[in-house]
Amino acid sequence: MAHAYTPGLRITQRAVVRKERRLPIAGTVLVERGAKVRAETVVAHAELPGDVAAVNVANQFGIAPEEVPPYMLKKQGDAVAKDEAIAETRPLIKWLRSTARSPIAGTIETVSAITGQVMIRTAPKPVDVRAYVDGTVLEVWPGDGVVIETVGALVQGILGVGGEVSGDLAVVGGGPDADIGPGDLAKDLAGRIVVAGALLTSNVFRRAAEIGIAALVGGGIHDTDLRALMGYDLGVAVTGHEAMRPILIVTEGFGRIPMARRTWDLLSSHAGRRASASGATQIRAGVLRPEILVPLADSAGAAASPPEDAREAGLRVGSPVRIIREPLFGRLGTVVSLPTGLEVVESEAKVRVAEVRFADGQTARVPRANVEVIET
Amino acid sequence: MDPKDLNVIVATDCGSTTTKAILIERKPEGYRQTFRGEAPTTVEAPYEDVTRGVLNAMAELEELSSRRILDGERIITPARGSEGVDIYVSTSSAGGGLQMMVAGVVKSMSAESAQRAALGAGAIVMDVIASNDQRAPHEKIERIRTLRPDIILLAGGTEGGTVRHVVELAEFLAAASPRPRLGASFRLPVVYAGNADARTHVRELLAGKVELHVTENLRPVLEQENLGPARDEIHELFLKHVMAQAPGYPKLMSWVGAPIMPTPVAVGNIIQRVARGRNLNIIGVDIGGATTDVFSDFTLPAAPGTVEAAVPERVFHRTVSANLGMSYSISNVLAEAGIENILRWVPFDIDEGDLRDRIKNKMIRPTTIPQALDDLKIEQAIAREALRLALAQHKQLAVGLRGLQRRRTIAETFDDGTSGQTIIRMPELDLLIGSGGVLSHAPRRCQAMMMLIDAFGPEGVTRLAVDSIFMMPHLGVLAEVNEAAAMEVFEHDCLINLGTCISPLGRVKAGARCFEYRLTAGGATRKGSLAGGQIVLEPLDEGQTAEAIVTPARDIDVGAGRGRTLEATVHGGAVGVVFDGRGRPLEIPQHNRTETVARWAQALGAYPA
Numbered sequence: 001m002a003h004a005y006t007p008g009l010r011i012t013q014r015a016v017v018r019k020e021r022r023l024p025i026a027g028t029v030l031v032e033r034g035a036k037v038r039a040e041t042v043v044a045h046a047e048l049p050g051d052v053a054a055v056n057v058a059n060q061f062g063i064a065p066e067e068v069p070p071y072m073l074k075k076q077g078d079a080v081a082k083d084e085a086i087a088e089t090r091p092l093i094k095w096l097r098s099t100a101r102s103p104i105a106g107t108i109e110t111v112s113a114i115t116g117q118v119m120i121r122t123a124p125k126p127v128d129v130r131a132y133v134d135g136t137v138l139e140v141w142p143g144d145g146v147v148i149e150t151v152g153a154l155v156q157g158i159l160g161v162g163g164e165v166s167g168d169l170a171v172v173g174g175g176p177d178a179d180i181g182p183g184d185l186a187k188d189l190a191g192r193i194v195v196a197g198a199l200l201t202s203n204v205f206r207r208a209a210e211i212g213i214a215a216l217v218g219g220g221i222h223d224t225d226l227r228a229l230m231g232y233d234l235g236v237a238v239t240g241h242e243a244m245r246p247i248l249i250v251t252e253g254f255g256r257i258p259m260a261r262r263t264w265d266l267l268s269s270h271a272g273r274r275a276s277a278s279g280a281t282q283i284r285a286g287v288l289r290p291e292i293l294v295p296l297a298d299s300a301g302a303a304a305s306p307p308e309d310a311r312e313a314g315l316r317v318g319s320p321v322r323i324i325r326e327p328l329f330g331r332l333g334t335v336v337s338l339p340t341g342l343e344v345v346e347s348e349a350k351v352r353v354a355e356v357r358f359a360d361g362q363t364a365r366v367p368r369a370n371v372e373v374i375e376t
Numbered sequence: 377m378d379p380k381d382l383n384v385i386v387a388t389d390c391g392s393t394t395t396k397a398i399l400i401e402r403k404p405e406g407y408r409q410t411f412r413g414e415a416p417t418t419v420e421a422p423y424e425d426v427t428r429g430v431l432n433a434m435a436e437l438e439e440l441s442s443r444r445i446l447d448g449e450r451i452i453t454p455a456r457g458s459e460g461v462d463i464y465v466s467t468s469s470a471g472g473g474l475q476m477m478v479a480g481v482v483k484s485m486s487a488e489s490a491q492r493a494a495l496g497a498g499a500i501v502m503d504v505i506a507s508n509d510q511r512a513p514h515e516k517i518e519r520i521r522t523l524r525p526d527i528i529l530l531a532g533g534t535e536g537g538t539v540r541h542v543v544e545l546a547e548f549l550a551a552a553s554p555r556p557r558l559g560a561s562f563r564l565p566v567v568y569a570g571n572a573d574a575r576t577h578v579r580e581l582l583a584g585k586v587e588l589h590v591t592e593n594l595r596p597v598l599e600q601e602n603l604g605p606a607r608d609e610i611h612e613l614f615l616k617h618v619m620a621q622a623p624g625y626p627k628l629m630s631w632v633g634a635p636i637m638p639t640p641v642a643v644g645n646i647i648q649r650v651a652r653g654r655n656l657n658i659i660g661v662d663i664g665g666a667t668t669d670v671f672s673d674f675t676l677p678a679a680p681g682t683v684e685a686a687v688p689e690r691v692f693h694r695t696v697s698a699n700l701g702m703s704y705s706i707s708n709v710l711a712e713a714g715i716e717n718i719l720r721w722v723p724f725d726i727d728e729g730d731l732r733d734r735i736k737n738k739m740i741r742p743t744t745i746p747q748a749l750d751d752l753k754i755e756q757a758i759a760r761e762a763l764r765l766a767l768a769q770h771k772q773l774a775v776g777l778r779g780l781q782r783r784r785t786i787a788e789t790f791d792d793g794t795s796g797q798t799i800i801r802m803p804e805l806d807l808l809i810g811s812g813g814v815l816s817h818a819p820r821r822c823q824a825m826m827m828l829i830d831a832f833g834p835e836g837v838t839r840l841a842v843d844s845i846f847m848m849p850h851l852g853v854l855a856e857v858n859e860a861a862a863m864e865v866f867e868h869d870c871l872i873n874l875g876t877c878i879s880p881l882g883r884v885k886a887g888a889r890c891f892e893y894r895l896t897a898g899g900a901t902r903k904g905s906l907a908g909g910q911i912v913l914e915p916l917d918e919g920q921t922a923e924a925i926v927t928p929a930r931d932i933d934v935g936a937g938r939g940r941t942l943e944a945t946v947h948g949g950a951v952g953v954v955f956d957g958r959g960r961p962l963e964i965p966q967h968n969r970t971e972t973v974a975r976w977a978q979a980l981g982a983y984p985a
Contacts, residue, residue, distance in 0.1 A: 052514060053514045222729060222733060223733050236707065237707075254740070349745055
């Protein structure tokens with residue numbers, strides 16, 4: 001096959017980044033094309049239909065469904081309070097009376113004479129979509145959403161957990177291959193996006209949550225720790241809806257893996273700047289990566305790498321790469337040759353390989369499927 | 377062009393991640409698959425046009441075959457000399473395939489029948505809503521609202537029976553106002569295949585909220601399923617609505633010479649044709665990155681007290697285990713099987729935390745392949761569990777209908793959580809076909825054979841094969857146009873015969889005498905004997921047959937009855953004949969687990985020493 005399945009992770013000093021900000025259902029766009037927005041600016045608003053509760057009056061009263069309407073105290077469209085009576089029997093002896101009550105506050109939506117069921121709906125729920133990044137409104141889709149464009153430094157991780165945050169970027173610990181402990185997290189890191197070195201542990205996370213850190217970024221995490229934090233085993237790499245604070249972003253993978261030097265250096269160079277981060281990940285077709293984005297207001301007009309949809313992903317001689325499978329998992333190098341023929345590796349699989357040179361000058365032949373291009 | 381005149385055929389399968397193209401050419405000896413090309417599927421951003429991936433895959437075919445197939449972005453038809461093709465056909469599971477939600481009144485009756493209809497139409501069933509599924513009404517409504525399927529199938533109520541329960545389900549649908557996954561501007565198609573007396577009410581409730589299609593009741597009486605009309609309606613909607621909304625599909629649909637088939641429907645089609653053409657009981661399994669499909673075509677046993685028909689009735693089933701796969705879903709296999717069940721197949725000691733990290737790393741880098749031998753052994757251990765669980769799920773749904781043997785009241789069926797008896801009778805299985813990267817691309821064929829035997833536990837005499845390069849989808853859709861061409865390619869290029877497995881039915885005692893065998897081929901006889909827990913491989917090449925005589929111990933049955941000698945003609949293949957004395961279900965001793973599993977692997981020469 002001529003091309004890689006999915007593009008590698010982007011670690012770039014200056015990129016044009018476009019973010020689609022869409023409403024879940026039709027609503028109102030609140031900003032105009034060309035407007036400057038901050039990450040927390042509400043750019044679109046909609047009202048989600050409320051929740052529905054069903055009360056089967058026929059079952060409760062032991063009557064036929066078609067007999068329900070005369071027993072109703074409320075009709076379609078009437079507002080009801082929680083526990084308010086919506087239907088009542090009228091026996092000759094009063095204390096034999098039965099009452100059906102609404103389990104929620106809302107409006108009677110339907111009364112069915114076929115099933116005896118009454119549907120009650122709560123008030124609509126407002127939904128606000130925020131800009132997420134500081135930038136400019138590039139495009140407006142009326143009733144649907146907007147595209148925000150910004151220029152800035154971009155680091156994509158491999159897996160994240162939790163939604164979107166913004167805050168100042170901070171770097172802690174002794175470097176990309178050092179582990180931090182709970183004691184390394186000071187209280188003044190509250191609200192920040194904190195970059196640590198190699199391993200994130202559950203103890204570090206708990207301390208970060210205690211302080212109120214917005215995001216925790218590290219090289220790797222053990223699955224046993226992630227499972228303990230989430231409360232369940234992550235079955236597929238589709239995340240973003242978890243109510244986790246701080247959000248977690250892992251740049252390399254599972255296990256104790258040092259953060260790529262390049263990633264560490266780039267994030268360190270922007271320490272103290274305002275950034276946005278998202279843990280949302282989707283490792284399926286239509287891949288979505290967790291990210292840390294540092295808008296650079298002073299970069300307007302500066303040469304920036306083009307947006308994602310204008311770039312051609314691929315493995316070439318000279319490509320900086322990361323090895324993403326045992327036995328050299330986590331090592332960084334540069335492609336020095338791409339032999340065309342199939343080669344047999346230790347597992348006896350016949351594969352196309354890439355020859356990769358590491359910083360120490362050594363080379364290795366690695367299945368092409370097991371290298372990931374570091375995109376700039 | 378008359379299908380009989382087709383000389384050059386190009387077929388693609390547009391999968392979730394890869395679009396695979398094959399070239400089939402008519403040679404003097406018949407139709408043969410000659411070249412294969414592939415390219416990433418381009419349904420998603422930034423391309424959002426499935427035809428880009430198709431053109432790229434065909435461009436690779438052009439390079440490899442030196443045949444010019446494309447004129448710019450047009451497929452050259454018909455073939456002239458070394459240019460063009462006579463027909464182009466395609467299957468598709470891109471964009472996650474067809475995703476459906478089904479609803480029925482009784483979970484184990486109409487809801488189960490609806491599930492079978494959806495699965496038969498090639499769908500992934502995202503959820504099954506039933507009146508008696510123990511969820512509160514508001515939970516059902518919330519679930520319907522958030523799922524966003526491509527199509528919903530609503531069933532329930534026998535003809536002339538009560539309308540109340542199925543109308544209640546329609547009320548839930550109306551309250552949820554479900555929206556489709558693709559195409560924000562069009563209404564979600566809902567197929568109603570329930571009690572005809574409820575149609576008017578269902579129409580009134582759902583008018584303006586969904587696009588309602590009414591078809592015949594799929595369970596008109598308790599004792600009978602009528603899945604065809606609902607299945608056809610789903611297929612029609614898939615082509616007209618779901619595909620029409622998917623990026624690039626309208627263009628793709630204008631290129632093909634036969635309607636595009638959902639990939640699993642095409643695989644099911646070819647398996648059914650082979651099973652019925654050769655009168656074999658077949659199980660096919662396709663273990664992918666995200667899902668595992670299991671297909672079976674079995675004869676139905678004659679009902680007690682009836683004379684067996686000259687041509688026994690056959691029944692086809694397809695199930696998809698949406699959460700079991702070897703890359704995207706690999707961590708789900710761990711979650712569903714449990715770490716202990718995976719560890720039991722690993723022939724060396726490994727720390728549990730390390731194993732968990734490795735599995736998760738495969739999940740987040742799904743396209744990587746095992747470079748280290750230990751990594752390969754771990755992946756093959758996980759594959760065994762994914763396959764085992766997928767077969768268990770298949771057996772649960774491939775069952776006889778309730779009420780077939782005796783009439784029951786609705787109250788009884790509400791109470792009873794079990795299904796009818798499974799139609800999958802392993803001792804009667806003739807052929808087991810494996811497909812998917814972990815099986816088809818295993819570095820040694822005996823690894824694929826070992827995985828299939830360990831996971832499926834065939835009993836008696838069973839042939840095993842793998843799909844060489846996953847071309848069953850292509851052949852399934854081609855069979856609709858030219859069955860002879862599809863079957864010829866299936867026989868010659870698609871299947872790689874692994875050989876035959878002979879195993880006792882039921883448990884055996886470890887170390888006790890199990891059976892003796894004599895295997896005669898080409899005038900030479902090989903003999904051996906097995907104790908419980910042993911496994912032996914006798915080489916027998918592809919195309920060769922041998923006469924096997926198996927004499928079991930008094931309490932052992934190898935297919936002819938307890939203690940009775942079995943005589944059978946067995947087929948060779950890339951691996952040979954495996955005599956498996958480990959019994960069923962396969963039990964691994966705890967005290968020397970790694971040594972035992974390593975010994976079994978060694979007996980088949982599964983891994984380098």
